[in-house]
Structures are given as structure tokens and as C-alpha cells.
Amino acid sequence: MAHPLQISSTEIGCLDRKTSVVLLNKLLRLEGNKLGIPPESTSTTLAIDNADGGVDASVQDAPDGSRWIPAGLSTWQSKSGKDNEPADLRNEFHKPSVQDARREGGCHVIWITDDSLTPRQQKSRQSALVQCCCVAGIEPNRCKILFASQIAEW
Secondary structure: OOOOOOOOHHHHHOOOHHHHHHHHHHHHHHHHHHHOOOHHHEEEOOOOOOOOOOOOEEEEEEOOOOOOOOOEEEEEEEEOOOOOOHHHHHHHHOOHHHHHHHHOOOEEEEEEOOOOOOHHHHHHHHHHHHHHHHHHOOOHHHEEEEOHHHHHHO
């Protein structure tokens, strides 16, 4: 029997757009608190329908030591449902706020709640981001994807 506080990747996959962003915001703030990141260094919003330049949340000046939040600056984009095709992710990579963070040395993390992706589909999405990084001349580890199973583990 699963622990009552555990959540499955299937449950992550059932989250609607807004609830997915609420979960992202809460996890970022909890992890930030654990790391000693001042609350003002984590920026979150629930304005999911506003133009955001490709960023739903950001964390500044994160220390090393988190399994989830990259050190330094990180920007976060939540993708739920079927809006996470490789072409969609390439478009996200080129949005203004993502590019601003990239120029500042930041890491962009895409949070995909779709639980129906096969390992092959996950790899194709990761490959699309690696290709974007290579073309832009940045290290591929500066773009990451967290899939539903990883989100559930967090």
C-alpha cells in the first residue's frame, strides 16, 4: 500500500493547467525554504493565461544541493495536456523571458505533467531541447525537463 502522502504519476497526469502550476509553485517554495532561499528570490504566479514570455516561475540565487532546483537562476515553464510536442518545446525555448534567463546564465526547466508519454517520446522532447541548446551554443544541462514520474517523486 502506498503512503497516504504519496502521489502517483497518473495523478500528476490528471492535473489541469492551473492545478499543475499551483503544485509547481508550492514545490518550488517548499524546496526553496528547505535550501534557505529567501522567499523574495522565488517568483510564482497563477496568471496562467497572461503572456509570460515562456516563464511561469523563477528562482534566483539558489545554492547547490537541491535535487530539483538548479543552482543559480532557474526559470520554470509548466506544460500540461498535449502542448508538449518537440516543436512546442522548441518554441518555448525561443521565448523572450527564457532567452533573457539564458543570457544571464540561468537554467530553464520544463515541467510536463502528461503521464501518457512513452520513454521514446520523453527522449524526443529532451532531444529537442538539447538541439536548441547546441544551436544556441550553451551547455545542454542548462535546459531540463521534469516528467510526471519525476514530479510525483519530488
